[in-house]
Amino acid sequence: MSLPTPVRIRIVAPLHRPEEVPDLARAGADEIYCGYLPPDWISRYGDWDGLSRRQGTVANLSFPDQLRRTARACAELGMGSALALNVRFTEAQIPSVLDIALLWESAGGTSVVVSCPNLLLALDRSGSRLQRHLSLLANCANSAAIRLFLPLGVSRFVLPRELTIAEMARIAAVEPGLEYEAMSYHDKCTFVDGLCGFYHDTVQAVETDLPADFDASDPSLPCVERIDPGYEGHGCGIAFASSQGAPFTFGTRSSTPGCAVCDVAALADAGVTFLKIGGRGLPLAEKIRAIRRLRDAADRRESSTAGRAAPIPPQDPSRKGCREGRCYYGTDR
Protein backbone atom coordinates (compact mmCIF):
# COMPACT_ATOMS: atom_id res chain seq x y z
CA MET A 1 0.00 0.00 0.00
CA SER A 2 1.46 3.37 -0.94
CA LEU A 3 1.48 6.22 1.51
CA PRO A 4 -0.44 9.41 0.72
CA THR A 5 1.56 12.07 -1.07
CA PRO A 6 2.97 14.48 1.49
CA VAL A 7 1.22 17.82 1.40
CA ARG A 8 3.22 20.97 1.88
CA ILE A 9 1.32 23.26 4.26
CA ARG A 10 2.12 26.93 3.85
CA ILE A 11 1.76 29.63 6.46
CA VAL A 12 0.58 33.05 5.27
CA ALA A 13 1.59 35.71 7.78
CA PRO A 14 0.52 39.33 8.21
CA LEU A 15 2.99 42.18 8.00
CA HIS A 16 2.86 45.90 8.64
CA ARG A 17 6.54 46.90 8.36
CA PRO A 18 9.10 45.77 5.79
CA GLU A 19 11.58 45.03 8.56
CA GLU A 20 9.39 42.18 9.77
CA VAL A 21 10.02 39.98 6.72
CA PRO A 22 13.18 38.16 7.93
CA ASP A 23 11.72 37.44 11.37
CA LEU A 24 8.48 36.14 9.91
CA ALA A 25 10.43 33.91 7.52
CA ARG A 26 12.66 32.58 10.29
CA ALA A 27 9.59 31.74 12.37
CA GLY A 28 8.26 29.59 9.53
CA ALA A 29 6.10 31.81 7.35
CA ASP A 30 6.04 30.86 3.67
CA GLU A 31 4.26 33.95 2.42
CA ILE A 32 3.28 37.36 3.73
CA TYR A 33 0.38 39.69 3.07
CA CYS A 34 0.09 43.35 3.88
CA GLY A 35 -2.12 46.38 3.44
CA TYR A 36 -1.37 49.82 2.07
CA LEU A 37 -2.89 53.14 3.08
CA PRO A 38 -0.98 56.03 1.51
CA PRO A 39 -1.44 59.68 2.51
CA ASP A 40 -3.05 60.54 -0.81
CA TRP A 41 -5.77 57.96 -0.27
CA ILE A 42 -6.29 59.14 3.32
CA SER A 43 -6.70 62.74 2.18
CA ARG A 44 -9.41 61.69 -0.25
CA TYR A 45 -11.17 58.86 1.57
CA GLY A 46 -9.99 58.86 5.17
CA ASP A 47 -8.10 56.19 7.05
CA TRP A 48 -10.97 53.86 7.92
CA ASP A 49 -11.04 50.43 6.27
CA GLY A 50 -11.99 51.73 2.85
CA LEU A 51 -8.98 50.31 0.98
CA SER A 52 -8.59 47.01 2.78
CA ARG A 53 -10.40 45.60 5.78
CA ARG A 54 -7.91 47.07 8.20
CA GLN A 55 -7.90 50.69 9.21
CA GLY A 56 -5.27 53.21 10.11
CA THR A 57 -1.56 53.47 9.55
CA VAL A 58 -0.57 50.98 12.25
CA ALA A 59 -1.86 47.95 10.34
CA ASN A 60 -0.89 49.16 6.86
CA LEU A 61 2.15 50.28 4.92
CA SER A 62 2.07 53.94 3.95
CA PHE A 63 4.64 54.66 1.25
CA PRO A 64 5.76 53.20 -2.10
CA ASP A 65 9.23 52.65 -0.71
CA GLN A 66 7.79 50.37 1.97
CA LEU A 67 6.02 48.36 -0.73
CA ARG A 68 9.28 48.02 -2.65
CA ARG A 69 11.31 47.00 0.39
CA THR A 70 8.70 44.46 1.43
CA ALA A 71 8.43 42.89 -2.02
CA ARG A 72 12.21 42.82 -2.43
CA ALA A 73 12.82 41.23 0.96
CA CYS A 74 10.23 38.55 0.21
CA ALA A 75 11.71 37.86 -3.22
CA GLU A 76 15.19 37.46 -1.75
CA LEU A 77 13.85 34.85 0.65
CA GLY A 78 11.71 33.12 -1.95
CA MET A 79 8.48 34.08 -0.22
CA GLY A 80 5.23 35.02 -1.89
CA SER A 81 3.92 38.50 -1.10
CA ALA A 82 0.31 39.60 -1.35
CA LEU A 83 -1.24 43.04 -1.08
CA ALA A 84 -4.73 43.14 0.40
CA LEU A 85 -7.06 45.36 -1.62
CA ASN A 86 -9.94 43.30 -0.41
CA VAL A 87 -12.99 45.51 0.02
CA ARG A 88 -15.52 46.56 -2.60
CA PHE A 89 -14.80 49.65 -4.67
CA THR A 90 -16.95 52.06 -6.62
CA GLU A 91 -16.41 52.91 -10.26
CA ALA A 92 -14.82 56.22 -9.28
CA GLN A 93 -12.30 54.48 -7.03
CA ILE A 94 -11.21 51.71 -9.38
CA PRO A 95 -8.54 53.72 -11.29
CA SER A 96 -6.78 54.68 -8.05
CA VAL A 97 -6.96 51.16 -6.65
CA LEU A 98 -5.69 49.72 -9.91
CA ASP A 99 -2.76 52.15 -9.78
CA ILE A 100 -1.90 50.84 -6.33
CA ALA A 101 -2.09 47.24 -7.53
CA LEU A 102 0.18 48.02 -10.47
CA LEU A 103 2.58 49.87 -8.19
CA TRP A 104 2.75 46.72 -6.08
CA GLU A 105 3.38 44.63 -9.17
CA SER A 106 6.17 46.90 -10.34
CA ALA A 107 7.68 46.74 -6.85
CA GLY A 108 7.94 42.98 -7.20
CA GLY A 109 4.84 41.88 -5.25
CA THR A 110 3.49 38.57 -6.41
CA SER A 111 -0.25 38.74 -5.73
CA VAL A 112 -3.26 40.73 -4.62
CA VAL A 113 -6.08 39.71 -2.31
CA VAL A 114 -9.33 40.92 -3.83
CA SER A 115 -13.06 40.54 -3.24
CA CYS A 116 -14.33 43.13 -5.72
CA PRO A 117 -15.32 41.80 -9.15
CA ASN A 118 -14.90 45.34 -10.50
CA LEU A 119 -11.22 45.27 -9.53
CA LEU A 120 -10.70 41.79 -10.94
CA LEU A 121 -12.16 43.00 -14.22
CA ALA A 122 -9.92 46.07 -14.14
CA LEU A 123 -6.84 43.92 -13.46
CA ASP A 124 -7.77 41.81 -16.46
CA ARG A 125 -8.08 44.87 -18.68
CA SER A 126 -4.76 46.22 -17.48
CA GLY A 127 -2.87 43.09 -18.45
CA SER A 128 -1.53 42.71 -14.92
CA ARG A 129 0.21 39.42 -14.21
CA LEU A 130 -0.36 39.59 -10.47
CA GLN A 131 -1.77 36.41 -9.01
CA ARG A 132 -5.27 36.99 -7.70
CA HIS A 133 -6.41 35.58 -4.39
CA LEU A 134 -10.12 35.82 -3.72
CA SER A 135 -10.48 37.29 -0.25
CA LEU A 136 -12.70 35.71 2.36
CA LEU A 137 -14.66 38.95 2.07
CA ALA A 138 -16.11 37.55 -1.16
CA ASN A 139 -17.76 34.92 1.01
CA CYS A 140 -17.10 32.16 -1.49
CA ALA A 141 -19.11 29.41 0.21
CA ASN A 142 -19.73 26.86 -2.54
CA SER A 143 -18.21 25.39 -5.67
CA ALA A 144 -20.44 27.45 -7.95
CA ALA A 145 -18.89 30.62 -6.57
CA ILE A 146 -15.47 29.17 -7.38
CA ARG A 147 -16.60 28.63 -10.97
CA LEU A 148 -17.88 32.20 -11.15
CA PHE A 149 -14.55 33.72 -10.18
CA LEU A 150 -12.19 31.39 -12.02
CA PRO A 151 -12.67 33.16 -15.37
CA LEU A 152 -11.69 36.41 -13.64
CA GLY A 153 -8.20 35.05 -13.12
CA VAL A 154 -8.48 33.97 -9.51
CA SER A 155 -5.99 31.24 -8.65
CA ARG A 156 -6.45 31.00 -4.88
CA PHE A 157 -9.60 31.08 -2.81
CA VAL A 158 -9.61 32.20 0.80
CA LEU A 159 -12.61 30.39 2.17
CA PRO A 160 -14.98 32.04 4.66
CA ARG A 161 -14.07 31.22 8.22
CA GLU A 162 -17.68 30.27 8.94
CA LEU A 163 -17.49 27.17 6.76
CA THR A 164 -16.93 23.84 8.42
CA ILE A 165 -13.90 21.83 7.37
CA ALA A 166 -16.27 19.28 5.84
CA GLU A 167 -17.81 22.03 3.69
CA MET A 168 -14.36 23.17 2.64
CA ALA A 169 -13.48 19.60 1.71
CA ARG A 170 -16.58 19.30 -0.47
CA ILE A 171 -15.70 22.51 -2.31
CA ALA A 172 -12.12 21.41 -2.85
CA ALA A 173 -13.29 18.00 -4.04
CA VAL A 174 -15.66 19.51 -6.60
CA GLU A 175 -13.09 22.04 -7.81
CA PRO A 176 -9.72 20.29 -7.34
CA GLY A 177 -6.35 21.56 -8.41
CA LEU A 178 -6.82 25.04 -7.01
CA GLU A 179 -5.21 26.72 -4.04
CA TYR A 180 -7.40 26.99 -0.96
CA GLU A 181 -6.61 29.11 2.07
CA ALA A 182 -8.34 29.40 5.44
CA MET A 183 -8.07 31.63 8.45
CA SER A 184 -6.16 29.75 11.09
CA TYR A 185 -5.12 32.20 13.77
CA HIS A 186 -6.44 35.52 15.14
CA ASP A 187 -9.33 37.66 13.91
CA LYS A 188 -12.21 35.33 14.65
CA CYS A 189 -15.43 37.28 14.71
CA THR A 190 -19.10 36.79 15.47
CA PHE A 191 -20.06 38.25 12.12
CA VAL A 192 -19.44 36.93 8.63
CA ASP A 193 -16.74 39.29 7.38
CA GLY A 194 -18.02 39.28 3.82
CA LEU A 195 -21.51 40.16 5.00
CA CYS A 196 -20.60 42.66 7.68
CA GLY A 197 -21.42 46.29 7.03
CA PHE A 198 -19.73 47.67 10.14
CA TYR A 199 -16.75 49.78 9.23
CA HIS A 200 -13.45 49.62 11.08
CA ASP A 201 -11.91 52.86 12.28
CA THR A 202 -9.31 53.77 14.83
CA VAL A 203 -10.52 54.15 18.37
CA GLN A 204 -9.09 57.16 20.14
CA ALA A 205 -9.21 56.69 23.89
CA VAL A 206 -10.71 59.65 25.70
CA GLU A 207 -8.60 60.99 28.55
CA THR A 208 -10.49 61.29 31.80
CA ASP A 209 -7.63 61.95 34.19
CA LEU A 210 -7.39 65.66 33.45
CA PRO A 211 -5.66 68.38 35.43
CA ALA A 212 -7.99 70.89 37.02
CA ASP A 213 -6.80 73.70 34.75
CA PHE A 214 -7.24 71.76 31.51
CA ASP A 215 -8.94 73.92 28.91
CA ALA A 216 -10.03 72.04 25.80
CA SER A 217 -10.50 75.31 23.93
CA ASP A 218 -6.85 76.29 24.36
CA PRO A 219 -5.64 76.80 20.75
CA SER A 220 -2.09 75.82 21.68
CA LEU A 221 -3.10 72.25 22.50
CA PRO A 222 -2.02 69.70 19.92
CA CYS A 223 -5.01 68.58 17.92
CA VAL A 224 -5.87 65.31 16.22
CA GLU A 225 -8.55 65.66 13.57
CA ARG A 226 -10.67 62.70 12.61
CA ILE A 227 -13.60 62.19 10.31
CA ASP A 228 -15.42 60.26 13.00
CA PRO A 229 -14.21 61.55 16.37
CA GLY A 230 -17.09 59.76 18.06
CA TYR A 231 -16.10 56.30 16.83
CA GLU A 232 -16.80 53.91 19.67
CA GLY A 233 -15.30 50.78 18.18
CA HIS A 234 -16.05 47.91 15.87
CA GLY A 235 -19.67 46.85 15.82
CA CYS A 236 -18.85 43.43 17.25
CA GLY A 237 -17.25 44.97 20.31
CA ILE A 238 -19.62 47.76 21.30
CA ALA A 239 -21.62 47.39 24.49
CA PHE A 240 -25.10 48.23 23.26
CA ALA A 241 -27.85 49.27 25.64
CA SER A 242 -30.71 46.86 25.17
CA SER A 243 -34.38 47.49 25.74
CA GLN A 244 -34.11 45.29 28.80
CA GLY A 245 -31.49 47.61 30.19
CA ALA A 246 -28.52 45.26 30.36
CA PRO A 247 -25.54 46.06 28.13
CA PHE A 248 -25.04 43.60 25.31
CA THR A 249 -21.98 42.89 23.18
CA PHE A 250 -21.92 40.60 20.17
CA GLY A 251 -18.27 39.67 20.29
CA THR A 252 -16.28 38.13 23.05
CA ARG A 253 -13.69 40.24 24.77
CA SER A 254 -11.21 37.45 25.21
CA SER A 255 -7.48 37.77 25.13
CA THR A 256 -7.33 34.28 23.62
CA PRO A 257 -6.95 34.48 19.86
CA GLY A 258 -9.08 32.67 17.32
CA CYS A 259 -7.17 29.49 16.63
CA ALA A 260 -7.19 26.45 14.34
CA VAL A 261 -3.97 24.78 15.48
CA CYS A 262 -5.76 21.55 16.37
CA ASP A 263 -7.34 21.46 12.91
CA VAL A 264 -4.25 21.94 10.76
CA ALA A 265 -4.16 18.29 9.74
CA ALA A 266 -7.88 18.21 9.03
CA LEU A 267 -7.61 21.34 6.90
CA ALA A 268 -4.76 19.83 4.93
CA ASP A 269 -6.72 16.63 4.44
CA ALA A 270 -9.59 18.76 3.17
CA GLY A 271 -7.34 20.32 0.55
CA VAL A 272 -6.81 23.61 2.37
CA THR A 273 -3.05 23.94 2.45
CA PHE A 274 -2.58 27.69 2.93
CA LEU A 275 -3.12 28.77 6.52
CA LYS A 276 -3.69 32.46 7.08
CA ILE A 277 -2.86 34.36 10.24
CA GLY A 278 -4.83 37.51 10.96
CA GLY A 279 -3.71 40.57 12.86
CA ARG A 280 -1.67 42.79 10.56
CA GLY A 281 -1.20 45.42 13.21
CA LEU A 282 -0.27 43.08 16.05
CA PRO A 283 3.19 43.19 17.62
CA LEU A 284 5.82 41.13 15.80
CA ALA A 285 6.24 38.80 18.79
CA GLU A 286 2.58 37.85 18.62
CA LYS A 287 2.81 37.14 14.89
CA ILE A 288 5.87 34.96 15.46
CA ARG A 289 4.08 33.05 18.22
CA ALA A 290 1.16 32.34 15.88
CA ILE A 291 3.46 31.24 13.04
CA ARG A 292 5.39 28.89 15.30
CA ARG A 293 2.25 27.27 16.65
CA LEU A 294 0.88 26.65 13.16
CA ARG A 295 4.27 25.62 11.80
CA ASP A 296 4.67 23.08 14.57
CA ALA A 297 1.26 21.57 13.82
CA ALA A 298 2.00 21.62 10.08
CA ASP A 299 5.35 19.90 10.59
CA ARG A 300 3.66 17.18 12.63
CA ARG A 301 1.17 16.65 9.83
CA GLU A 302 3.83 16.62 7.12
CA SER A 303 6.11 14.23 8.97
CA SER A 304 3.37 11.81 9.91
CA THR A 305 3.92 8.49 8.17
CA ALA A 306 0.21 7.83 8.31
CA GLY A 307 -0.41 10.88 6.23
CA ARG A 308 -2.39 12.59 8.93
CA ALA A 309 -1.46 13.77 12.38
CA ALA A 310 -2.98 12.25 15.47
CA PRO A 311 -5.58 14.46 17.16
CA ILE A 312 -4.14 16.72 19.79
CA PRO A 313 -5.40 15.49 23.16
CA PRO A 314 -7.05 18.03 25.46
CA GLN A 315 -4.22 17.67 27.99
CA ASP A 316 -1.52 18.48 25.44
CA PRO A 317 0.55 21.50 26.45
CA SER A 318 -0.07 23.04 23.05
CA ARG A 319 -3.73 23.39 24.00
CA LYS A 320 -2.95 25.42 27.05
CA GLY A 321 -4.91 28.61 26.75
CA CYS A 322 -7.71 27.14 24.64
CA ARG A 323 -10.93 28.91 25.37
CA GLU A 324 -14.45 28.05 24.48
CA GLY A 325 -15.65 30.03 21.52
CA ARG A 326 -12.20 30.80 20.20
CA CYS A 327 -11.71 27.61 18.23
CA TYR A 328 -12.10 28.35 14.52
CA TYR A 329 -13.41 25.06 13.23
CA GLY A 330 -13.95 22.88 16.29
CA THR A 331 -17.11 21.85 17.99
CA ASP A 332 -17.39 25.03 20.02
CA ARG A 333 -17.51 27.27 16.98
Place this chain on the structure above:
Amino acid sequence: MNPRGIQRAIWNETAIGKDPDAVDRWYFGHETCATRAIASLTNSVTVGDGIPCTFVSPCFVSDSDMVSILRRVEALGKSMPVDEIVCNDWGMVETVGRNGIARPVLGRLLSGQITDPRVARWPEGSCPSGRTTPIRLPDGKLGVLRGRPIPAELAERIRSIPSADASFLDWLARLGVRRIEFSNVLQGLSLPASLQASATLHCSDVVVSVSRTCRPHPDGELRSPGFPVPLQAIDNVLRYRSGILHPGSDHPAIDRLVFRSSVNAPCNPTCTNFTTQESPLDATGTCPEGIWDGSHPTEHPWQRTQPENRKP
Protein backbone atom coordinates in the same frame (compact mmCIF):
# COMPACT_ATOMS: atom_id res chain seq x y z
CA MET B 1 -48.13 50.12 -10.50
CA ASN B 2 -48.27 53.90 -10.09
CA PRO B 3 -48.20 56.45 -12.95
CA ARG B 4 -44.39 56.56 -12.92
CA GLY B 5 -44.25 52.88 -13.51
CA ILE B 6 -42.88 52.04 -10.09
CA GLN B 7 -43.67 48.48 -9.11
CA ARG B 8 -44.68 47.82 -5.53
CA ALA B 9 -43.59 44.52 -4.10
CA ILE B 10 -44.36 42.97 -0.74
CA TRP B 11 -41.93 40.58 0.85
CA ASN B 12 -43.38 37.96 3.11
CA GLU B 13 -41.27 34.99 4.05
CA THR B 14 -44.02 32.71 2.77
CA ALA B 15 -45.96 34.56 0.11
CA ILE B 16 -49.54 34.94 1.25
CA GLY B 17 -51.53 37.73 -0.31
CA LYS B 18 -54.38 39.28 1.60
CA ASP B 19 -54.90 42.01 -0.93
CA PRO B 20 -53.44 41.05 -4.28
CA ASP B 21 -54.69 44.23 -5.94
CA ALA B 22 -52.35 46.32 -3.81
CA VAL B 23 -49.15 44.81 -5.10
CA ASP B 24 -47.42 44.25 -8.39
CA ARG B 25 -45.12 41.48 -7.20
CA TRP B 26 -44.68 39.15 -4.26
CA TYR B 27 -41.32 38.45 -2.73
CA PHE B 28 -40.81 35.39 -0.59
CA GLY B 29 -37.87 33.49 0.79
CA HIS B 30 -35.13 34.32 3.26
CA GLU B 31 -31.90 36.20 2.63
CA THR B 32 -29.77 34.95 5.51
CA CYS B 33 -30.86 31.39 6.28
CA ALA B 34 -30.82 28.51 3.81
CA THR B 35 -33.00 26.35 6.01
CA ARG B 36 -35.73 28.94 6.18
CA ALA B 37 -35.42 29.82 2.53
CA ILE B 38 -35.94 26.19 1.61
CA ALA B 39 -38.82 25.96 4.07
CA SER B 40 -40.47 28.96 2.46
CA LEU B 41 -40.36 27.17 -0.89
CA THR B 42 -42.18 24.27 0.70
CA ASN B 43 -44.68 26.28 2.71
CA SER B 44 -45.57 29.10 0.35
CA VAL B 45 -49.14 29.11 -0.85
CA THR B 46 -50.28 30.08 -4.28
CA VAL B 47 -51.10 33.73 -4.73
CA GLY B 48 -53.91 34.50 -7.10
CA ASP B 49 -54.35 36.44 -10.28
CA GLY B 50 -51.01 35.53 -11.70
CA ILE B 51 -49.08 38.13 -9.72
CA PRO B 52 -45.42 37.46 -10.47
CA CYS B 53 -43.26 36.15 -7.66
CA THR B 54 -39.63 36.64 -6.74
CA PHE B 55 -37.84 34.11 -4.59
CA VAL B 56 -35.18 35.58 -2.30
CA SER B 57 -32.33 33.12 -1.86
CA PRO B 58 -29.93 33.27 1.07
CA CYS B 59 -26.40 34.55 1.41
CA PHE B 60 -24.69 31.40 2.65
CA VAL B 61 -25.60 28.46 0.43
CA SER B 62 -23.90 25.09 0.37
CA ASP B 63 -23.69 23.09 -2.84
CA SER B 64 -26.40 20.72 -1.64
CA ASP B 65 -28.69 23.55 -0.50
CA MET B 66 -28.30 25.13 -3.92
CA VAL B 67 -29.51 21.98 -5.63
CA SER B 68 -32.40 21.74 -3.21
CA ILE B 69 -33.40 25.36 -3.78
CA LEU B 70 -33.36 25.11 -7.55
CA ARG B 71 -35.35 21.87 -7.60
CA ARG B 72 -38.01 23.36 -5.37
CA VAL B 73 -38.19 26.61 -7.31
CA GLU B 74 -38.67 24.60 -10.46
CA ALA B 75 -41.39 22.51 -8.84
CA LEU B 76 -43.09 25.54 -7.32
CA GLY B 77 -43.03 27.23 -10.70
CA LYS B 78 -45.73 24.87 -11.86
CA SER B 79 -48.23 26.42 -9.43
CA MET B 80 -46.78 29.91 -8.87
CA PRO B 81 -45.38 32.36 -11.39
CA VAL B 82 -41.87 32.47 -9.91
CA ASP B 83 -39.92 34.28 -12.60
CA GLU B 84 -37.05 35.78 -10.56
CA ILE B 85 -34.53 34.57 -8.02
CA VAL B 86 -32.73 37.17 -5.94
CA CYS B 87 -29.18 35.94 -5.43
CA ASN B 88 -27.36 36.96 -2.28
CA ASP B 89 -24.57 34.44 -2.85
CA TRP B 90 -22.12 34.55 -5.75
CA GLY B 91 -22.58 30.86 -6.39
CA MET B 92 -26.30 31.40 -6.81
CA VAL B 93 -25.57 34.10 -9.38
CA GLU B 94 -23.53 31.62 -11.40
CA THR B 95 -25.97 28.75 -11.03
CA VAL B 96 -29.23 30.60 -11.63
CA GLY B 97 -27.73 32.43 -14.58
CA ARG B 98 -26.63 29.16 -16.14
CA ASN B 99 -29.68 27.14 -15.13
CA GLY B 100 -32.29 29.42 -16.65
CA ILE B 101 -35.30 28.44 -14.54
CA ALA B 102 -35.77 32.05 -13.49
CA ARG B 103 -34.12 35.42 -14.06
CA PRO B 104 -31.24 36.01 -11.65
CA VAL B 105 -31.27 39.29 -9.72
CA LEU B 106 -28.24 40.58 -7.82
CA GLY B 107 -29.36 40.75 -4.20
CA ARG B 108 -28.75 43.65 -1.88
CA LEU B 109 -26.29 41.65 0.23
CA LEU B 110 -23.97 41.55 -2.80
CA SER B 111 -24.38 45.23 -3.63
CA GLY B 112 -21.32 46.35 -1.68
CA GLN B 113 -23.31 49.16 -0.07
CA ILE B 114 -21.99 50.64 3.15
CA THR B 115 -24.66 49.77 5.67
CA ASP B 116 -23.16 50.92 8.96
CA PRO B 117 -25.58 53.69 9.95
CA ARG B 118 -22.77 55.64 11.60
CA VAL B 119 -21.52 56.86 8.23
CA ALA B 120 -24.67 58.96 7.98
CA ARG B 121 -23.06 61.26 10.56
CA TRP B 122 -20.00 61.87 8.43
CA PRO B 123 -21.13 64.34 5.79
CA GLU B 124 -20.73 68.01 6.49
CA GLY B 125 -23.26 69.30 8.91
CA SER B 126 -23.71 66.07 10.78
CA CYS B 127 -20.12 65.66 11.90
CA PRO B 128 -19.58 67.29 15.29
CA SER B 129 -16.56 69.18 13.99
CA GLY B 130 -16.80 71.88 16.58
CA ARG B 131 -16.64 69.49 19.49
CA THR B 132 -13.32 68.73 21.12
CA THR B 133 -12.48 65.78 23.29
CA PRO B 134 -9.41 65.47 25.52
CA ILE B 135 -7.07 62.68 24.52
CA ARG B 136 -3.66 61.42 25.58
CA LEU B 137 -1.24 61.53 22.67
CA PRO B 138 1.38 58.83 22.03
CA ASP B 139 4.09 61.06 23.49
CA GLY B 140 2.15 61.29 26.74
CA LYS B 141 1.03 64.88 26.31
CA LEU B 142 -2.58 65.98 26.47
CA GLY B 143 -4.27 67.04 23.28
CA VAL B 144 -7.71 67.33 21.84
CA LEU B 145 -9.62 65.22 19.36
CA ARG B 146 -11.68 67.14 16.87
CA GLY B 147 -13.88 66.23 13.97
CA ARG B 148 -13.29 67.52 10.49
CA PRO B 149 -15.56 67.83 7.47
CA ILE B 150 -15.22 64.86 5.21
CA PRO B 151 -13.60 65.20 1.78
CA ALA B 152 -15.95 65.44 -1.18
CA GLU B 153 -14.80 62.12 -2.60
CA LEU B 154 -15.56 60.37 0.67
CA ALA B 155 -18.98 62.01 0.88
CA GLU B 156 -19.68 60.59 -2.55
CA ARG B 157 -18.18 57.21 -1.69
CA ILE B 158 -20.42 56.48 1.26
CA ARG B 159 -23.49 56.92 -0.93
CA SER B 160 -22.13 55.19 -4.01
CA ILE B 161 -22.60 51.53 -4.70
CA PRO B 162 -19.90 49.25 -6.11
CA SER B 163 -22.44 47.15 -7.97
CA ALA B 164 -23.42 50.20 -10.05
CA ASP B 165 -20.04 50.05 -11.84
CA ALA B 166 -20.61 49.89 -15.61
CA SER B 167 -18.05 47.15 -16.30
CA PHE B 168 -19.42 45.09 -13.44
CA LEU B 169 -22.95 45.43 -14.79
CA ASP B 170 -21.72 44.40 -18.21
CA TRP B 171 -20.18 41.29 -16.64
CA LEU B 172 -23.41 40.62 -14.77
CA ALA B 173 -25.43 40.98 -17.96
CA ARG B 174 -23.35 38.25 -19.54
CA LEU B 175 -24.43 36.07 -16.62
CA GLY B 176 -28.06 36.95 -17.28
CA VAL B 177 -28.40 39.50 -14.46
CA ARG B 178 -30.15 42.71 -15.49
CA ARG B 179 -31.62 43.80 -12.18
CA ILE B 180 -29.74 44.79 -9.04
CA GLU B 181 -31.07 45.50 -5.58
CA PHE B 182 -30.13 48.06 -2.94
CA SER B 183 -31.13 49.00 0.56
CA ASN B 184 -32.65 52.29 1.59
CA VAL B 185 -29.59 53.33 3.59
CA LEU B 186 -29.65 56.21 6.02
CA GLN B 187 -26.92 58.20 4.24
CA GLY B 188 -28.81 58.10 0.94
CA LEU B 189 -27.84 56.79 -2.47
CA SER B 190 -25.74 58.14 -5.29
CA LEU B 191 -26.18 56.27 -8.54
CA PRO B 192 -24.77 57.07 -11.97
CA ALA B 193 -27.14 59.02 -14.19
CA SER B 194 -27.40 56.18 -16.66
CA LEU B 195 -27.42 52.98 -14.66
CA GLN B 196 -27.12 50.05 -17.03
CA ALA B 197 -29.60 47.89 -15.13
CA SER B 198 -33.00 48.03 -13.51
CA ALA B 199 -32.86 48.65 -9.80
CA THR B 200 -34.92 47.58 -6.83
CA LEU B 201 -34.93 49.46 -3.54
CA HIS B 202 -35.66 47.64 -0.29
CA CYS B 203 -37.47 50.28 1.68
CA SER B 204 -38.20 48.79 5.07
CA ASP B 205 -34.91 47.78 6.56
CA VAL B 206 -31.15 47.69 6.08
CA VAL B 207 -29.02 44.67 6.92
CA VAL B 208 -25.97 45.82 8.87
CA SER B 209 -24.35 42.49 9.62
CA VAL B 210 -24.94 38.77 9.46
CA SER B 211 -23.61 35.87 11.47
CA ARG B 212 -23.81 32.34 10.25
CA THR B 213 -25.38 31.07 13.43
CA CYS B 214 -28.28 32.44 15.37
CA ARG B 215 -26.94 33.65 18.66
CA PRO B 216 -28.73 34.65 21.82
CA HIS B 217 -29.42 38.36 21.93
CA PRO B 218 -31.85 40.67 23.63
CA ASP B 219 -35.26 41.35 22.19
CA GLY B 220 -36.06 44.80 20.97
CA GLU B 221 -33.74 47.61 20.11
CA LEU B 222 -30.03 47.96 20.71
CA ARG B 223 -28.78 51.49 21.18
CA SER B 224 -25.44 53.17 21.42
CA PRO B 225 -24.59 56.88 21.50
CA GLY B 226 -22.59 56.63 18.29
CA PHE B 227 -25.45 55.17 16.30
CA PRO B 228 -28.03 57.55 14.85
CA VAL B 229 -30.63 54.78 14.79
CA PRO B 230 -31.25 51.77 16.99
CA LEU B 231 -30.29 48.34 15.72
CA GLN B 232 -32.35 45.20 15.93
CA ALA B 233 -30.94 41.71 16.24
CA ILE B 234 -33.20 39.06 14.79
CA ASP B 235 -32.03 35.50 14.40
CA ASN B 236 -28.67 35.82 12.64
CA VAL B 237 -29.18 39.35 11.31
CA LEU B 238 -28.41 42.77 12.71
CA ARG B 239 -30.35 45.48 10.96
CA TYR B 240 -31.98 48.85 11.30
CA ARG B 241 -35.37 49.96 10.19
CA SER B 242 -35.43 52.53 7.46
CA GLY B 243 -38.55 54.54 8.01
CA ILE B 244 -38.50 57.03 5.16
CA LEU B 245 -37.00 57.03 1.71
CA HIS B 246 -33.63 58.75 1.78
CA PRO B 247 -32.03 61.06 -0.82
CA GLY B 248 -31.28 59.43 -4.13
CA SER B 249 -34.07 56.90 -3.92
CA ASP B 250 -35.94 58.71 -6.70
CA HIS B 251 -33.32 57.73 -9.28
CA PRO B 252 -35.11 56.83 -12.52
CA ALA B 253 -33.46 53.40 -12.66
CA ILE B 254 -35.22 52.42 -9.43
CA ASP B 255 -38.43 51.00 -10.77
CA ARG B 256 -39.37 48.69 -7.93
CA LEU B 257 -39.86 49.25 -4.21
CA VAL B 258 -39.95 46.31 -1.83
CA PHE B 259 -41.65 46.49 1.54
CA ARG B 260 -41.42 43.75 4.11
CA SER B 261 -44.68 42.58 5.60
CA SER B 262 -42.90 40.91 8.47
CA VAL B 263 -39.36 40.44 9.62
CA ASN B 264 -40.07 38.42 12.70
CA ALA B 265 -41.42 35.16 11.44
CA PRO B 266 -40.53 32.35 13.78
CA CYS B 267 -37.63 30.04 13.29
CA ASN B 268 -38.53 26.52 12.38
CA PRO B 269 -38.35 24.69 15.72
CA THR B 270 -37.12 21.50 14.05
CA CYS B 271 -34.24 23.22 12.30
CA THR B 272 -30.93 21.53 12.91
CA ASN B 273 -28.89 23.83 10.74
CA PHE B 274 -26.61 26.51 12.07
CA THR B 275 -29.23 29.17 12.14
CA THR B 276 -31.48 28.02 14.92
CA GLN B 277 -30.70 28.40 18.54
CA GLU B 278 -33.02 30.91 20.03
CA SER B 279 -35.83 32.83 18.50
CA PRO B 280 -36.55 36.29 19.85
CA LEU B 281 -40.16 36.13 18.75
CA ASP B 282 -43.26 36.38 20.76
CA ALA B 283 -45.31 33.27 21.28
CA THR B 284 -47.47 33.81 18.23
CA GLY B 285 -44.55 34.42 15.94
CA THR B 286 -46.01 37.69 14.77
CA CYS B 287 -44.20 40.88 14.09
CA PRO B 288 -44.53 43.17 17.09
CA GLU B 289 -43.66 46.29 15.14
CA GLY B 290 -45.66 45.54 12.03
CA ILE B 291 -43.31 46.76 9.34
CA TRP B 292 -46.17 46.83 6.87
CA ASP B 293 -49.79 46.72 7.88
CA GLY B 294 -51.22 45.45 4.60
CA SER B 295 -52.56 48.78 3.39
CA HIS B 296 -51.21 50.66 0.41
CA PRO B 297 -51.61 54.28 -0.43
CA THR B 298 -52.12 55.29 -4.02
CA GLU B 299 -49.62 58.14 -4.07
CA HIS B 300 -45.97 57.54 -4.50
CA PRO B 301 -44.26 56.94 -1.20
CA TRP B 302 -41.56 59.48 -2.01
CA GLN B 303 -44.17 62.18 -1.62
CA ARG B 304 -44.61 61.26 1.98
CA THR B 305 -42.85 62.64 4.96
CA GLN B 306 -43.98 59.83 7.20
CA PRO B 307 -43.18 56.25 6.37
CA GLU B 308 -45.97 54.28 4.86
CA ASN B 309 -44.60 51.11 6.23
CA ARG B 310 -45.30 51.70 9.88
CA LYS B 311 -48.40 51.08 11.87
CA PRO B 312 -50.05 54.24 13.15
